[in-house]
Amino acid sequence: MNHSVRQEEPTASPASVTPTPPVPAPPGIPAGAGAAETGSLTAREQAVFDLLRVNPGRLYTRAEILERVWGLEFSGDERVVDAYVNRIRRKLEGAGGDAPLIETVRGAGYRCAPGVGGGRRAWPHLSQLPAEAQELLSLVSAYGSEASPGAILQVLLDNMGRVPNLSRAALLNVTPPVPEVLAAAGTVDGRDGPTLHVPLPAQPGVTVAFTGLPGAEWDAGTRAYLRGAARLVGGSLLRALDLQAERRAYQRLREQVQVLEDRALRSRQDSAALLSLTHLLEGARGVPDILNVSLPVLAELAGTDACAAWFPHAGGPPGVAVHRTGLPLGMPDPDRFTPDVPGPDTPGVLSVEIGEQTLRLLPFSVADAPAPPVTGQEASALLPAAARCVALALSQATLLRALERSALTDEYTGLGNRQAFLADLHAEVAFAARHGARFAVTLVDLGNIRYLNATAGYAGGNDLISRLARTLRAVTRAEDRAYRLNGATFALLLRFPSQEGAPEAAGDPAVRGWQERLGGALSHLRRGAPVPLDLHTSLVVCPEDAAGTSDLFRLALDRLSPAQWPDQPPEQQPEQPHAPTPATVRPPLNPGLNDGDGE
Known part of the structure; x- marks a missing residue:
C-alpha cells in the first residue's frame, strides 16, 4: 500500500518539478479553503475525488473505488483508500471547513455529501426543506445500504415528535386481497386509532401507513407533514425492501446449495460404505460372519442406530441384531417386533430372497445404544442395493456350504x-x-x-x-x-x-x-x-x-x-458266524481302497 503511494509522489529537486495548477474549489466550498495548508491534489487523489463528486450521495465501497481508480490488477490492501480520503479532506476542507465534503459510512464506504459536485442534483431543494426534514434525511442516509425497512421506519418514528400520539409506522402491500405487512415499527394496540395511508408512486400497491393511539386527532397540517415525511423516506424504504428481498433470495439459494452439497457428501459417503461392504463380504465366511460385517453398514445407510436380520421360516438361523459400531445387540422389543410376524409390507422391513429362503432386514434405533443415537438422517437410495449385495453373499455362502456338505x-x-x-x-x-x-x-x-x-x-x-x-x-x-x-x-x-x-x-x-x-x-x-x-x-x-x-x-x-462283547470274557474269541469261504474272506483295507460293498 505505502509503496504505491510513494511511487506516485517521488521526491525530486524543486527545479525538476512542474508546478500543478490549483484545482478549482467545488461549488459550495470557499475558494482557497485549506489550500495554503495542504497544497493541490495529486492525479490519484483527483481521480478519487472526481469519482465521489460525480454522483453525490451515492455510497462507494473501498473495493469499488480501488477497481475504478487503481484498476483490477491492484492486489494491495483496501486501506489505501482511507489514506487517500484523509489527504483529500485535509487539502480541500481545511481546518475551518463546516460540513465534510466526503462522508464516511462506518463499515460500508465513502460518499460525497449532497450539494458537492456538479450542481445539487441529489437534493435540489435541500436548503428549502424544514430543519426536521433535513435531520430526518441525514438520519435515514446514515444507515447506508445495510438498513432494513424496519430500522428506517423506526428512525422515522423517533423523529416525528411533533405528531401527537403517533404509535406505529408500517410498510404495507395492499395489492393482495388481504394487506400484507412488509415491515413495521412501533407498538400495536388492540384498539383502533387514526390511520393515514401514503402511497409510494415508485411502487404501485405499496403504502406507508401511520397509526395513532386511540382518541388522537390529526389535523390537515399534521397529515400533510406525515405525507411529506413518508415521501422523503419512500425511496430508502423501497431500496431497503429490495435489498431485503435480495438477501432472502440469496439465503434461500445458499440453503439450496447447502442441501445439494449435503446430498453430494452423503452420496460419496454412501458409495464409500457400499464399496467397503463389498470388501467386507469378500472376506466373510458363513452366514453369521456375513451378517456381523454387513448389518452395521446397512444401519449406516438406513440412517439408524442398528439393524436386525432374521429368517422367518421355521428352523432357520437365529435372528441377530448389530449396532452400527459393530457391537452385538439384543433383538428389538417383542411388542414392536416378532420374527415370525412382520411381513414384506411391514414399514421399515426389507425382504431379500436367498434361493428358496427369505431374509428380513429391519433397521431400527435404540435408546440405550453404545453410541449417541442417529437423528435427522434419511435412508440412502443405495440401501436396497446394499441389501441385494448381502443377499448375494448369503446365497453364495449357502451354496458353498451345501457343496462342502455334499463333498464331505x-x-x-x-x-x-x-x-x-x-x-x-x-x-x-x-x-x-x-x-x-x-x-x-x-x-x-x-x-x-x-x-x-x-x-x-x-x-x-x-x-x-x-x-x-x-x-x-x-x-x-x-x-x-x-x-x-x-x-x-x-x-x-x-x-x-x-x-x-x-x-x-x-x-x-x-x-x-x-x-x-x-x-x-x-x-x-x-x-x-x-x-x-x-x-x-x-x-x-x-x-x-x-x-x-x-x-x-x-x-x-x-x-x-x-469285536469283544460285554457278556463274554476277553480271552474267549467269538465263534465265526459261518465257515470262511472265498466269498466271505475280506481283503486287507488299504487307505485308498473303496470296495463299495452294500451299495
Whole structure:
C-alpha cells in the first residue's frame, strides 16, 4: 500500500518539478479553503475525488473505488483508500471547513455529501426543506445500504415528535386481497386509532401507513407533514425492501446449495460404505460372519442406530441384531417386533430372497445404544442395493456350504465320508501336537457284508449298514465324530482327557469306558440282526500309539480284530458266524481302497 503511494509522489529537486495548477474549489466550498495548508491534489487523489463528486450521495465501497481508480490488477490492501480520503479532506476542507465534503459510512464506504459536485442534483431543494426534514434525511442516509425497512421506519418514528400520539409506522402491500405487512415499527394496540395511508408512486400497491393511539386527532397540517415525511423516506424504504428481498433470495439459494452439497457428501459417503461392504463380504465366511460385517453398514445407510436380520421360516438361523459400531445387540422389543410376524409390507422391513429362503432386514434405533443415537438422517437410495449385495453373499455362502456338505458327507448314511475323515484326522493330529491333547481312532468293520448281500439281498445289506451307522451315531458324544470310509467300514474320532505318565490302553479309564460303551451298542445290534454279524474293531490312541496321520490310520487297520462283547470274557474269541469261504474272506483295507460293498 505505502509503496504505491510513494511511487506516485517521488521526491525530486524543486527545479525538476512542474508546478500543478490549483484545482478549482467545488461549488459550495470557499475558494482557497485549506489550500495554503495542504497544497493541490495529486492525479490519484483527483481521480478519487472526481469519482465521489460525480454522483453525490451515492455510497462507494473501498473495493469499488480501488477497481475504478487503481484498476483490477491492484492486489494491495483496501486501506489505501482511507489514506487517500484523509489527504483529500485535509487539502480541500481545511481546518475551518463546516460540513465534510466526503462522508464516511462506518463499515460500508465513502460518499460525497449532497450539494458537492456538479450542481445539487441529489437534493435540489435541500436548503428549502424544514430543519426536521433535513435531520430526518441525514438520519435515514446514515444507515447506508445495510438498513432494513424496519430500522428506517423506526428512525422515522423517533423523529416525528411533533405528531401527537403517533404509535406505529408500517410498510404495507395492499395489492393482495388481504394487506400484507412488509415491515413495521412501533407498538400495536388492540384498539383502533387514526390511520393515514401514503402511497409510494415508485411502487404501485405499496403504502406507508401511520397509526395513532386511540382518541388522537390529526389535523390537515399534521397529515400533510406525515405525507411529506413518508415521501422523503419512500425511496430508502423501497431500496431497503429490495435489498431485503435480495438477501432472502440469496439465503434461500445458499440453503439450496447447502442441501445439494449435503446430498453430494452423503452420496460419496454412501458409495464409500457400499464399496467397503463389498470388501467386507469378500472376506466373510458363513452366514453369521456375513451378517456381523454387513448389518452395521446397512444401519449406516438406513440412517439408524442398528439393524436386525432374521429368517422367518421355521428352523432357520437365529435372528441377530448389530449396532452400527459393530457391537452385538439384543433383538428389538417383542411388542414392536416378532420374527415370525412382520411381513414384506411391514414399514421399515426389507425382504431379500436367498434361493428358496427369505431374509428380513429391519433397521431400527435404540435408546440405550453404545453410541449417541442417529437423528435427522434419511435412508440412502443405495440401501436396497446394499441389501441385494448381502443377499448375494448369503446365497453364495449357502451354496458353498451345501457343496462342502455334499463333498464331505456320505449320501446314504449322513455321516462324514472318507475325505472328511482324513481332513479331520489331520487337524486332530496338529491340534494334539500343539496343545498336548489326546484322541483315539476307532475302526468298525462288518466283515461278512458280501455274505449278507448274497443271503439277504442288497436291500438287507444296506439296511444293516444304515442300522450300524445309527448305532455309531448314538454311541458317540457331542465332541466325537463318525465317518463311513467305504461300503462296510466306519471310523470314529474320539477326544480323551490328557493323563500324566501315558498309561497303557488297558489301564486308561477313558479307553475302557469307550470300549464298554461301543461293545454294548454292537452287542445290541448283533442280537437284533437277522443273520450273524462278523464285526471287527480296533482302537489307536494318539500320541501313545502313534503321532502321525498315516501311522495312526495304518495301525488302526492292522489292529482290526473280532469285536469283544460285554457278556463274554476277553480271552474267549467269538465263534465265526459261518465257515470262511472265498466269498466271505475280506481283503486287507488299504487307505485308498473303496470296495463299495452294500451299495
